[in-house]
Amino acid sequence: MPLHAHLTVNERGHLEIGGCDAVELARRYGTPLYVLDEDRVRSACRAYLDALARYYPKGKIVYAGKALLTTGVCRIIASEGLFLDVVSGGELYTALRAGFPPERMYFHGNNKSDAELRMGLAAGVGRIVVDSEAELERLEELAAAEDCTADILLRVTPGVEAHTHSYMQTGQLDSKFGIPLAGGLALAAARRAARSPRLRLRGYHCHIGSQILDLTAFDITVAMMMDFLADAQAATGVAAEELDLGGGLGIRYTEADVPPGPHELLRLLGDALRREAARRELPLPVLVLEPGRSIVGDAGVTLYTVGFIKRIPGLRTYVAVDGGMADNPRVALYQARYTAVVANKAAQEPVEIVSIAGKCCESGDMLVFDAPVPPLERGDVLAVLSTGAYNYSMASHYNRLPKPAMVLVSQGRHDLLVERESYEDLVRHDRLPSWLGPAAPQAAGGRGGREVPG
Numbered sequence: 001m002p003l004h005a006h007l008t009v010n011e012r013g014h015l016e017i018g019g020c021d022a023v024e025l026a027r028r029y030g031t032p033l034y035v036l037d038e039d040r041v042r043s044a045c046r047a048y049l050d051a052l053a054r055y056y057p058k059g060k061i062v063y064a065g066k067a068l069l070t071t072g073v074c075r076i077i078a079s080e081g082l083f084l085d086v087v088s089g090g091e092l093y094t095a096l097r098a099g100f101p102p103e104r105m106y107f108h109g110n111n112k113s114d115a116e117l118r119m120g121l122a123a124g125v126g127r128i129v130v131d132s133e134a135e136l137e138r139l140e141e142l143a144a145a146e147d148c149t150a151d152i153l154l155r156v157t158p159g160v161e162a163h164t165h166s167y168m169q170t171g172q173l174d175s176k177f178g179i180p181l182a183g184g185l186a187l188a189a190a191r192r193a194a195r196s197p198r199l200r201l202r203g204y205h206c207h208i209g210s211q212i213l214d215l216t217a218f219d220i221t222v223a224m225m226m227d228f229l230a231d232a233q234a235a236t237g238v239a240a241e242e243l244d245l246g247g248g249l250g251i252r253y254t255e256a257d258v259p260p261g262p263h264e265l266l267r268l269l270g271d272a273l274r275r276e277a278a279r280r281e282l283p284l285p286v287l288v289l290e291p292g293r294s295i296v297g298d299a300g301v302t303l304y305t306v307g308f309i310k311r312i313p314g315l316r317t318y319v320a321v322d323g324g325m326a327d328n329p330r331v332a333l334y335q336a337r338y339t340a341v342v343a344n345k346a347a348q349e350p351v352e353i354v355s356i357a358g359k360c361c362e363s364g365d366m367l368v369f370d371a372p373v374p375p376l377e378r379g380d381v382l383a384v385l386s387t388g389a390y391n392y393s394m395a396s397h398y399n400r401l402p403k404p405a406m407v408l409v410s411q412g413r414h415d416l417l418v419e420r421e422s423y424e425d426l427v428r429h430d431r432l433p434s435w436l437g438p439a440a441p442q443a444a445g446g447r448g449g450r451e452v453p454g
Contacts, residue, residue: 004252004298004385004386006018006037006039006040007301007341007385009346009347013344013345013346013347013348014343014344014346015301015341015343015344015346015383017035017037017301017409018035018037018038018039018040018409018410018411018412018413018414019409019410019411019412019413020035020409020412020413020414022035022301022303022343022381022383023343023344023381025303025407025409025414026303026305026343026381028414029405029407029416029420030405030420031303031304031305031322031323031381031404032302032303032304032321032322032323032327032404033302033303033404033405033406033407034300034301034302034327034387034391034392034404034405034406034407034418035300035301035302035303035406035407035409036068036073036296036299036300036388036406036407036408036409036417037299037300037301037409037410038076038299038408038409038410039410039411040298040299041073041076041295041296041299041388042076042080044262044291044294044295044296044299045061045063045076045077045080045081045082045295046080047261047262047263048061048082048262048266048289048291048295049061049080049081049082050262050263051261051262051263051265051266051267052266052287052289054263054266055263055266055267055269055270055271056266056269056270056273056287058284058285058286058287059286059287059288059289060083060242060286060287060288060289061082061083061289061291062082062083062084062085062106062244062288062289062290063077063082063083063084063085063290063291063292063295064085064247064290064291064292064293064295065084065085065086065087065091065094065095065292066085066087066091066292066390066393067292067293067295067296067297067388067389067390067393068292068296068300068388068389068390068391068392068393069086069091069094069095069393070094070392070406070417070418071094071097071098072098072408072417073296073417074094074095074098074099074100075098075099075100077100077295078098078099078100078101078104083104083105083106083126084100084104084105084106085105085106085108085290085292086105086106086107086108086125087107087108087109088109088112088116089113089115089116089119092105092107092116092119092120092123092125093119096123102123102124102125102126103124103125103126104126105123105125105126105127106125106126106127106129106153106244106288106290107120107125107127107128107129108129108131108155109129109131110131110132110176110177110178111131112131112135114138114142117138117139117142118142118146120150121142121143121146121148121150122146126151127151127152127153127202127242128150128151128152128153129152129153129154129155129205129244130152130153130154130155130189130193131155131177131178131179132178132179133179133185133188133189133192136152136154136189136192136193136199139152139198139199140196140198140199143198143199144198148198149197149198149199149200150198150199150200151200151202152193152199152200152201152202153201153202153203153204153205153242153244154179154186154189154190154193154201154203154204154205155177155178155179155204155205155206155207156178156179156180156181156186156204156205156206156225156228157175157177157178157179157180157181157206158181158206158208158221158224158225158228159180159181159182159224160208160217160220160221160224177207178205178206178207181224181228186204186228186232187228187231187232187235190204190232190235190236190238191235191236194236194237194238195236201236201238202240202241202242203240203241203242203243203244203285203286203288204225204228204229204232204240204242204243204244205244205245205246205288206221206225206244206245206246207245207246207247207248207290208221208246208248209248210247210248210250210293211248211250211251211293212248212249212250213250213257213258213259213260215260215264215265215268218245218265218268218269218272219268219272221245222245222269222272222273222276223272223276225243225245226243226273226276226277226279226280226282227280229243229280229282229285230280230282233282239282239283240285241285241286242285242286242287242288243273243285243286243287243288244288244289244290245269245287245288245289246289246290247289247290247291247292247293247294248293249262249265249291249293249294250293250294251293251294251297251298251386251389252298252386253336253337253338253339253385253386254337254338254339255339256337259294262291262294265289266289269287269289270287273285273287292389293389293390296388296389297386297387297388297389298385298386298388299388300386300387300388300389300391300392301383301384301385301386301387301388302323302327302328302383302384302387302391302404303343303381303382303383304321304322304323304356304367304381304382304383304384305321305322305379305380305381305382306319306320306321306376306377306378306379306380306381306382307320307321307322307359307378308320308378309354309376309377309378316354316355317352317353317354317355318354318355318357319354319355319356319357319373319376319382320357320358320359321356321357321358321359321367321382322359323358323359323367323401323404324357324358324359324360324365324366324367325358325360325362325364325365325396325398326358326360326395326396326397326398326399326401326403327391327392327395327401327403327404328358328367328384328387328391328394328395329394329395329396330390330391330394331364331366331367331368332362332364332365332366337368337369338367338368338384338385338386338387339368339371339384339385339386340356340367340368340371340373340382340383340384340385341382341383341385342373342374342376342380342381342382342383343380343381343382343383344380344381345374345375345380348374348375349374350372350373350374351373351374351375352372352373352375352376353370353371353372353373354370354371354373354376355368355369355370355371356368356369356371356382356384359399359401360398360399360401361399367384368384392404392406392418397426400426402420402421402422402423402425402426403418403420403421404420404421405418405419405420406418424442
């Protein structure tokens with residue numbers, strides 16, 4: 001395969017993922033189907049740890065769970081020795097149910113509820129990343145009420161705009177995230193946190209964006225954050241133990257993407273931190289990185305079944321599949337671009353250019369524009385590559401579509417990570433107010449998605 005070396009074509013001419021025939025996976029589990037290559041995830045985890053050990057051993061790799069989080073994924077991340085970033089009570093609950101050590105968790109979120117903050121305090125999460133002055137005040141009150149203390153990082157916005165889609169930029173001053181460095185706001189928050197009897201200020205966090213392919217912004221960010229660490233230490237008397245620079249490293253979605261790898265990133269960050277710390281006579285902080293997409297993104301493939309094909313002479317050929325924006329909203333949200341492969345004809349040469357359309361009732365429900373494909377027919381299995389991040393985690397029930405299953409593959413083995421939802425699951429939490437009359441008898445054929453054997 002030209003895009004990802006870990007994907008292969010077997011002797012039957014079918015796409016293979018983790019040693020498993022993609023066509024057989026589609027037949028066994030139905031489509032749409034998320035497929036996650038366990039070995040690819042583990043390899044990405046190890047690449048970060050190897051790069052950290054080589055270029056800046058004083059650090060932590062914290063997997064950003066928002067990219068993809070299930071109990072099974074938590075088990076993989078824990079076994080590889082990474083920490084975990086959670087951003088909601090639901091993500092925290094998932095991690096705890098998986099047995100992930102709470103002391104290795106970083107709890108993010110720009111609007112954590114009281115219940116979520118109490119949950120984090122009760123669980124004993126390793127760090128609570130405080131996103132605003134108001135949250136700082138509220139966390140202090142809750143810690144006092146619970147008679148406990150909390151280790152925190154302050155999230156600041158450095159004013160760096162990464163070269164990525166505007167919806168994925170988070171480090172600029174005009175952002176819903178973090179406390180601005182400008183105007184002394186972050187410094188004031190640091191003073192308050194440092195003198196709190198209930199909060200232990202361990203350091204500072206920032207995040208400049210996602211799907212970053214140019215590392216220049218990271219170099220600039222290190223200089224700005226080290227300036228702030230020097231100012232904060234002078235103002236509070238507390239040296240920052242940790243500097244969390246977030247995540248954001250991009251991956252290959254198409255042949256045009258040329259992302260740097262963990263070794264390139266850690267080499268740059270290690271050099272920059274040592275240089276900037278020496279310039280300001282600061283102790284070297286523990287470097288914290290929070291990769292998500294670059295851990296699971298290209299480990300994921302989504303399989304679909306081709307339905308109707310609509311040809312508009314001289315204009316476009318639409319190939320409709322049995323999923324779409326409900327299982328992958330990124331094209332509609334970010335104009336994201338993907339690569340598609342016909343899994344059952346992976347060895348055949350492309351003969352035409354088509355556009356892959358989803359089945360949702362929206363004109364914007366498209367998955368891939370201008371995909372080169374071999375001759376297509378109804379029933380073919382289409383694979384969309386690099387869908388491990390922000391697909392399952394952003395899936396919806398739009399048009400009352402059940403969420404797909406997810407399968408883990410490794411060295412020819414396959415098993416479920418997430419079961420396919422049924423139609424009954426869709427109405428499980430619906431309620432009929434008494435004045436609307438009694439419930440109707442259960443409808444037949446309540447399974448969602450394609451009917452597949454056992």
